[in-house]
Amino acid sequence: MLPILAALALTLTVSPALAGENERVPPVTHAATLKECGECHMAFQPALLPAESWSRIMDGLRDHFGDDAGLPDDVAADIRAYLVGHAGRGDGRLMRITEQRWFEREHRFRDDVRKNPDIRSKANCEACHRDAARGRYEDD
Amino acid sequence: MKTVIPLAALAAVSFAHPAPAEGPRDAILAAYAAAAAAESPSFAGFSAERGRALYLGPHTGGKPETPACATCHTPDPRARGRHVGTGRGIEPMAVSASPTRFTDAADVEKRFSRDCPAVLGRPCSAAEKGDVITWLAQQ
Numbered sequence: 001m002l003p004i005l006a007a008l009a010l011t012l013t014v015s016p017a018l019a020g021e022n023e024r025v026p027p028v029t030h031a032a033t034l035k036e037c038g039e040c041h042m043a044f045q046p047a048l049l050p051a052e053s054w055s056r057i058m059d060g061l062r063d064h065f066g067d068d069a070g071l072p073d074d075v076a077a078d079i080r081a082y083l084v085g086h087a088g089r090g091d092g093r094l095m096r097i098t099e100q101r102w103f104e105r106e107h108r109f110r111d112d113v114r115k116n117p118d119i120r121s122k123a124n125c126e127a128c129h130r131d132a133a134r135g136r137y138e139d140d
Numbered sequence: 141m142k143t144v145i146p147l148a149a150l151a152a153v154s155f156a157h158p159a160p161a162e163g164p165r166d167a168i169l170a171a172y173a174a175a176a177a178a179e180s181p182s183f184a185g186f187s188a189e190r191g192r193a194l195y196l197g198p199h200t201g202g203k204p205e206t207p208a209c210a211t212c213h214t215p216d217p218r219a220r221g222r223h224v225g226t227g228r229g230i231e232p233m234a235v236s237a238s239p240t241r242f243t244d245a246a247d248v249e250k251r252f253s254r255d256c257p258a259v260l261g262r263p264c265s266a267a268e269k270g271d272v273i274t275w276l277a278q279q
Binding site: 040041042065066067068069117118119120121123124126127 | 203222223224225226227228253254257258
């Protein structure tokens with residue numbers, strides 16, 4: 001953990017205007033979402049994306065960023081309703097949290113973030129935010 | 141002597157009722173064995189050795205970034221793994237390290253149905269699934 005943070009101090013700048021606004025995001029409370037969407041990465045909180053983005057994601061689970069995340073129709077409908085019903089704001093044309101403008105403002109990743117074996121992906125929120133699964137993104 | 145008696149009693153009890161996870165795991169293996177026999181008349185039981193070979197690979201035909209189960213789960217199934225795409229940690233696959241592995245039939249089937257195409261470029265046969273579980277249950 002410590003070496004990662006040390007590296008980050010050099011590679012990220014925080015926009016003071018936004019700092020604080022997104023520190024706490026309501027945690028996921030829906031059991032099916034936690035189980036099915038928390039297998040390959042943490043179950044992202046619904047407020048991290050707008051409703052349209054969640055709809056697009058739920059429309060394409062069979063080819064989900066290169067993985068097959070397909071689910072039975074009833075389970076998928078249940079999860080969709082939860083995510084869309086608790087969605088946040090942002091650009092609905094973008095499916096990724098990590099491409100949303102607020103995210104890019106908060107994070108300036110070095111190009112080699114994928115090669116860091118402890119991080120691998122910008123979407124690996126937990127690698128840097130220890131309590132991300134509980135919706136806490138304040139300094140840590 | 142005082143401690144010996146309860147211990148013996150305990151042993152007898154646990155002999156009669158195997159650890160809770162074994163029942164479901166045995167049932168899953170039995171179902172795969174039945175399916176394997178139906179798939180191939182020459183099926184003669186699962187092989188831990190074949191399971192190990194499948195797990196370690198490397199294979200071609202699947203996604204280039206995942207040539208083996210071991211890519212994400214590490215070559216040592218008792219170690220924690222990491223999803224190559226998302227970076228998320230994965231609990232060990234070895235039953236000794238993760239006692240609840242292979243105890244929920246629907247979850248087991250879901251994982252194989254996703255991960256076999258990623259590694260092999262095709263679904264796993266029932267025999268292959270049983271081989272892998274057999275090997276990991278011994279680790």
